[in-house]
Amino acid sequence: MARRRLSRRQREVRRNRIILACVASLILILIIIIISVSVKSCSRSGKSDNNKETGAISEDNSDIQADSNNTVNDDSADTTAASSTAVSDNSPYPAPQLPSGNIVSKGTTSKGFSIQEIDGATYIDGHLIANKTYALPSGFIPTNPDQPVNNADRSSTCLDKTLMSAWNSMLKDASANGLNIYIASGYRSYNYQVNVYNRYVKSDGASVADTYSSRPGYSEHQTGLCFDLNSIEDSFQYTDEGKWVNDNCYKYGFCIRFPKNKDAYTGYKYESWHLRYVGVDLATKLYNNGDWLSLEEYFGISSQYPD
Numbered sequence: 001m002a003r004r005r006l007s008r009r010q011r012e013v014r015r016n017r018i019i020l021a022c023v024a025s026l027i028l029i030l031i032i033i034i035i036s037v038s039v040k041s042c043s044r045s046g047k048s049d050n051n052k053e054t055g056a057i058s059e060d061n062s063d064i065q066a067d068s069n070n071t072v073n074d075d076s077a078d079t080t081a082a083s084s085t086a087v088s089d090n091s092p093y094p095a096p097q098l099p100s101g102n103i104v105s106k107g108t109t110s111k112g113f114s115i116q117e118i119d120g121a122t123y124i125d126g127h128l129i130a131n132k133t134y135a136l137p138s139g140f141i142p143t144n145p146d147q148p149v150n151n152a153d154r155s156s157t158c159l160d161k162t163l164m165s166a167w168n169s170m171l172k173d174a175s176a177n178g179l180n181i182y183i184a185s186g187y188r189s190y191n192y193q194v195n196v197y198n199r200y201v202k203s204d205g206a207s208v209a210d211t212y213s214s215r216p217g218y219s220e221h222q223t224g225l226c227f228d229l230n231s232i233e234d235s236f237q238y239t240d241e242g243k244w245v246n247d248n249c250y251k252y253g254f255c256i257r258f259p260k261n262k263d264a265y266t267g268y269k270y271e272s273w274h275l276r277y278v279g280v281d282l283a284t285k286l287y288n289n290g291d292w293l294s295l296e297e298y299f300g301i302s303s304q305y306p307d
């Protein structure tokens with residue numbers, strides 16, 4: 001009897017040990033899982049900190065965000081504070097903000113990019129387009145200007161806020177390289193374009209004027225997202241300034257809007273001096289390792305007057 005009891009106890013002890021071992025190994029597995037999860041999340045947050053630090057011009061980025069979040073457009077009663085986020089990209093020079101307003105979907109381009117209309121202006125994949133196919137309403141003024149537009153006919157200060165921040169950095173770096181770049185012409189109102197275009201039509205005729213001047217409403221200068229640098233001469237491309245701009249502007253979010261040999265897409269001759277702000281992400285794609293693409297071919301849209 002005594003022996004049987006003892007063996008029963010032994011069995012109990014063994015069972016208890018097995019249960020203990022199981023519980024202990026379960027706890028161990030749990031601890032391992034918890035440690036590995038916390039190590040992963042630590043390394044992830046470490047990475048994003050690095051990104052912030054290596055973005056050499058991150059102070060400008062925070063300026064951009066602060067500016068864009070506090071913007072209220074004084075000139076238009078129905079635009080309230082600009083929508084909180086422009087773009088999800090973390091580049092120092094993000095794409096310009098979409099204005100607030102009713103978004104009307106107009107399908108997609110031949111390359112699958114969204115076409116949207118906000119207050120009569122066309123946005124492809126979130127980028128405002130003004131070309132020979134897509135006109136701006138006559139009352140359109142820059143939607144997020146650095147300085148109020150008021151009734152200005154021409155201005156190089158009421159350009160887009162994010163553009164101006166990027167431009168100031170580009171200007172600083174160009175100067176550090178001993179280069180002299182400046183904005184010769186920025187925003188132009190619809191009315192101003194009426195006068196310019198009519199003057200050219202008078203001197204050269206409409207068909208010739210259409211090759212170098214935009215009809216009112218079709219000029220990108222009305223967007224407040226572009227400007228002409230230095231001189232609107234073909235020779236600008238051969239200057240040190242022109243070469244540097246061609247090779248570097250994408251780093252600040254600008255593109256050569258009318259690249260060389262892209263007339264068939266853009267409807268305009270090569271303009272080495274005309275820069276359009278689109279943000280670093282898109283500008284880098286358009287730069288295309290030095291073989292500039294036009295917005296039209298990238299998005300799969302046309303640039304042709306209706307008549």
Ligand SMILES: [Zn+2]
Nearest residue numbers: 221227228274
């Ligand atoms: Zn221009």
